[in-house]
Amino acid sequence: MTGLTSTVRGVDSGVVFELAGRLDHHTAPEVRRTLADIPLTAGQLLIIDLSxxxxxxxxxxxAFVAARNHATAANATIAMAAVPAQVARVLRLIGLDRVLSAYPTAQAASEEWTRTAHRHRDHRQ
Structure with missing residues (x-):
């Protein structure tokens, strides 16, 4: 059985939570605990990097639904990055692709968040 490793790192847009390995019934509880401990503030972006x-x-x-709920509770935004094809297919089948934006990389998600944040600031001025 291959395990799962996770890394949490800060970026300008918020937090990147990187997952590597198998996310299954053995490893998902730890992912949920780690997510609950990630401090988010209003307006930040939580990126789940599945590369x-x-x-x-x-x-x-x-666990992805729990991540979305955690971000929503903090008035933060969530994005998925480097979603494997088989996971993307499941997200589409169950409709989660409509509430979990996906980007090719964590950097692309962060850059889009930055562009969007600047557009919103420019409209308010």
Whole structure:
């Protein structure tokens, strides 16, 4: 059984939570605990980077929902990055692709957040 590693790092837009390995019923509880401990503030972006993910079952999908709920509770935004094709397919089938924006990389998600934040600031001035 291959495990899962996770890394949390700050970026200008907020926080990147990187997952590598298998996200399944054995590893999802730790992902949920780690997510709950990530401090978010209003307006930040939480990026879930799946570039190293090799497997994801329904427990992993539930962890993505928990991540969205955590971000929403903090008035933050969430984005997915480097979503593997099989995970993207499941997200489409269950409709989560409508509430979890996806980008090719964490950097692309962060750059889009920055562009959007500047547009909103420019309109308010």
């Amino acid at each position: 190293g993910l090799t497997f994801c079952d329904s427990s992993g999908i539930a």
